[in-house]
Amino acid sequence: MLELGGNVLGFSEANSSSTAKGESVADTVRVVGAYADIIAMRHPKEGAPLVAAQKSIVPVINAGDGGHNHPTQTLTDLLTISCEKGRLDNLCIGLCGDLKFGRTVHSLITAMSRYKNIKLVLISPKELKTPEYIKQDIIEKNKIEYIETNDIEEYIDKLDILYMTRVQKERFFDEADYIRFKDYYILNKEKLKNAKQDLTIMHPLPRVNEISVDVDDDPRAAYFRQVKYGKYIRMALILKMLEV
Amino acid sequence: MLELGGNVLGFSEANSSSTAKGESVADTVRVVGAYADIIAMRHPKEGAPLVAAQKSIVPVINAGDGGHNHPTQTLTDLLTISCEKGRLDNLCIGLCGDLKFGRTVHSLITAMSRYKNIKLVLISPKELKTPEYIKQDIIEKNKIEYIETNDIEEYIDKLDILYMTRVQKERFFDEADYIRFKDYYILNKEKLKNAKQDLTIMHPLPRVNEISVDVDDDPRAAYFRQVKYGKYIRMALILKMLEV
Amino acid sequence: MLELGGNVLGFSEANSSSTAKGESVADTVRVVGAYADIIAMRHPKEGAPLVAAQKSIVPVINAGDGGHNHPTQTLTDLLTISCEKGRLDNLCIGLCGDLKFGRTVHSLITAMSRYKNIKLVLISPKELKTPEYIKQDIIEKNKIEYIETNDIEEYIDKLDILYMTRVQKERFFDEADYIRFKDYYILNKEKLKNAKQDLTIMHPLPRVNEISVDVDDDPRAAYFRQVKYGKYIRMALILKMLEV
Numbered sequence: 001m002l003e004l005g006g007n008v009l010g011f012s013e014a015n016s017s018s019t020a021k022g023e024s025v026a027d028t029v030r031v032v033g034a035y036a037d038i039i040a041m042r043h044p045k046e047g048a049p050l051v052a053a054q055k056s057i058v059p060v061i062n063a064g065d066g067g068h069n070h071p072t073q074t075l076t077d078l079l080t081i082s083c084e085k086g087r088l089d090n091l092c093i094g095l096c097g098d099l100k101f102g103r104t105v106h107s108l109i110t111a112m113s114r115y116k117n118i119k120l121v122l123i124s125p126k127e128l129k130t131p132e133y134i135k136q137d138i139i140e141k142n143k144i145e146y147i148e149t150n151d152i153e154e155y156i157d158k159l160d161i162l163y164m165t166r167v168q169k170e171r172f173f174d175e176a177d178y179i180r181f182k183d184y185y186i187l188n189k190e191k192l193k194n195a196k197q198d199l200t201i202m203h204p205l206p207r208v209n210e211i212s213v214d215v216d217d218d219p220r221a222a223y224f225r226q227v228k229y230g231k232y233i234r235m236a237l238i239l240k241m242l243e244v
Numbered sequence: 245m246l247e248l249g250g251n252v253l254g255f256s257e258a259n260s261s262s263t264a265k266g267e268s269v270a271d272t273v274r275v276v277g278a279y280a281d282i283i284a285m286r287h288p289k290e291g292a293p294l295v296a297a298q299k300s301i302v303p304v305i306n307a308g309d310g311g312h313n314h315p316t317q318t319l320t321d322l323l324t325i326s327c328e329k330g331r332l333d334n335l336c337i338g339l340c341g342d343l344k345f346g347r348t349v350h351s352l353i354t355a356m357s358r359y360k361n362i363k364l365v366l367i368s369p370k371e372l373k374t375p376e377y378i379k380q381d382i383i384e385k386n387k388i389e390y391i392e393t394n395d396i397e398e399y400i401d402k403l404d405i406l407y408m409t410r411v412q413k414e415r416f417f418d419e420a421d422y423i424r425f426k427d428y429y430i431l432n433k434e435k436l437k438n439a440k441q442d443l444t445i446m447h448p449l450p451r452v453n454e455i456s457v458d459v460d461d462d463p464r465a466a467y468f469r470q471v472k473y474g475k476y477i478r479m480a481l482i483l484k485m486l487e488v
Numbered sequence: 489m490l491e492l493g494g495n496v497l498g499f500s501e502a503n504s505s506s507t508a509k510g511e512s513v514a515d516t517v518r519v520v521g522a523y524a525d526i527i528a529m530r531h532p533k534e535g536a537p538l539v540a541a542q543k544s545i546v547p548v549i550n551a552g553d554g555g556h557n558h559p560t561q562t563l564t565d566l567l568t569i570s571c572e573k574g575r576l577d578n579l580c581i582g583l584c585g586d587l588k589f590g591r592t593v594h595s596l597i598t599a600m601s602r603y604k605n606i607k608l609v610l611i612s613p614k615e616l617k618t619p620e621y622i623k624q625d626i627i628e629k630n631k632i633e634y635i636e637t638n639d640i641e642e643y644i645d646k647l648d649i650l651y652m653t654r655v656q657k658e659r660f661f662d663e664a665d666y667i668r669f670k671d672y673y674i675l676n677k678e679k680l681k682n683a684k685q686d687l688t689i690m691h692p693l694p695r696v697n698e699i700s701v702d703v704d705d706d707p708r709a710a711y712f713r714q715v716k717y718g719k720y721i722r723m724a725l726i727l728k729m730l731e732v
């Protein structure tokens with residue numbers, strides 16, 4: 001936003017005076033809309049940005065609502081794939097980590113289902129497998145070929161893209177489960193030895209241990225470039241919404 | 245401020261490094277004054293902005309000091325009345341809610357006492373009535389006609405302005421009192437049926453339950469417009485203080 | 489930064505989403521570097537800005553790392569001395585307070601050791617004396633004349649500069665020690681009666697009780713002017729690092 005010559009107002013913070021006094025999301029966006037030209041809302045409650053968008057007089061960007069959606073992350077992922085591979089179709093995409101709760105993964109699968117000849121390799125421990133509703137309603141309905149495995153190396157030589165994800169503590173009720181799964185996959189140089197030379201390794205960041213730092217200098221590591229793509233796509237989205 | 249081409253520096257936050265180290269208000273404003281052209285201070289202690297103004301080399305705006313004053317809110321209220329009604333005199337003003345602790349109400353009564361032919365309808369539960377010192381020193385001294393009632397509908401057909409306020413939790417020592425009073429008045433469409441067609445409904449915001457959302461789309465609901473007036477009056481105040 | 493026409497992005501806060509998720513300093517600076525042209529890092533861990541500078545693609549300013557260094561404070565102190573005295577050599581400098589843990593004092597001694605004919609008066613309770621490694625490796629190695637005393641008034645008539653410091657709570661394991669030492673020195677008008685007319689009194693701020701407010705209006709009190717010098721030197725540093 002700043003690069004566009006605009007400014008950022010910090011509203012809606014968890015402990016800010018108005019929300020702590022019990023103000024509703026609907027009231028907050030009407031008040032903020034009197035000051036701002038656009039609202040980017042990150043909210044712990046699913047659906048809050050939808051309510052906001054219905055009540056606001058200025059455009060509202062959903063910047064993540066609880067375990068639900070995070071649309072600008074998915075736009076970032078699409079721009080990254082498009083720029084790194086030069087195409088959005090004819091791709092074999094490995095998705096690795098927490099495929100059960102990972103909202104970025106569910107959104108990316110949904111987005112990629114619109115393109116031709118996509119193949120998916122779903123890599124997760126069996127307790128964190130892709131939910132049935134994603135498999136039935138998105139993957140199978142769109143006749144996308146897919147394989148499930150818990151071994152990150154088994155199909156690594158087939159992949160055009162490897163999308164790593166973090167196991168997120170807040171998605172688990174039981175901390176022991178979190179500790180068991182958090183270091184289940186650690187991508188390192190050794191595991192990449194059979195991978196394609198033009199593999200693109202992505203990660204929504206922040207990473208914890210899922211990718212060893214010895215991978216950072218590999219030209220296939222695209223996750224820091226992904227941040228730049230994220231900035232550009234959000235700049236584009238703001239311009240689009242402001243009809244500049 | 246941003247619309248004026250300026251910028252905002254975030255100082256004086258409750259947990260900021262300097263104040264947590266025991267720095268005094270006087271020192272803080274002298275340091276901040278080295279960076280900023282103007283200081284807007286919101287402080288939990290009554291009188292802190294007064295001390296600040298005496299020590300500061302740049303202008304200080306009191307943006308609320310504890311239970312004491314909140315002058316830019318009152319300027320906002322005056323601009324709202326002036327713009328919505330076209331006048332600041334010859335008005336019958338209903339003030340409803342916590343008239344005992346509500347600092348915005350006390351300030352508004354004081355400000356309106358300077359104008360001609362003002363009538364006040366003071367609507368509150370008897371435990372939250374307007375304090376005697378406000379009635380004697382301001383209302384009676386200025387020979388302002390007033391009525392006290394605990395029934396919001398009794399005089400609603402006489403009002404040009406209805407100023408609703410929130411019952412604030414932090415003003416009560418006993419939480420049970422707060423719970424008893426917080427939903428004492430809930431303005432809704434039904435209660436407005438005898439009100440004038442050009443009534444102006446105001447509220448300093450944030451609201452909790454005092455005004456039902458079914459009133460929001462009524463053209464007489466001025467409380468979201470009030471936010472815009474607040475922005476304009478603060479822009480004007482900043483320009484005035486900077487002598488632009 | 490704002491006066492240079494730039495803007496500040498608030499990253500790296502203790503509770504921000506990424507660092508709370510376990511992100512490393514190295515990853516944080518690479519992500520922030522995608523958005524910002526320069527990074528100013530204040531970090532509780534010693535050495536964090538060094539790691540950051542090695543990994544970052546944009547310049548990193550160390551704005552204080554734990555008990556280690558605070559280089560822009562020292563640049564501020566040097567500019568203050570240079571502007572107030574017109575020279576950086578031929579000075580008798582008193583350093584008073586916590587000389588054991590005070591990082592600003594250690595850095596200033598190191599910086600002044602490069603200039604000619606510097607004399608130091610080290611004023612502290614014996615429990616908070618200058619560490620041996622500073623005395624041997626910096627002061628004695630550079631053949632700087634020095635005296636140690638615990639009496640602030642003993643040599644006050646000799647001083648060109650009196651640098652007061654705060655006793656910092658977080659440096660003590662035992663709170664009783666902190667309480668014993670925090671008001672050990674309180675500079676006031678009385679204690680200044682034998683001081684030179686052109687003495688320069690400095691303090692890195694925030695102050696607690698080390699300097700009585702009755703000294704504030706004395707023209708020799710330079711500590712609020714020091715804040716302005718700090719702003720100018722940081723502006724200069726940013727311009728230098730951006731090669732503007």
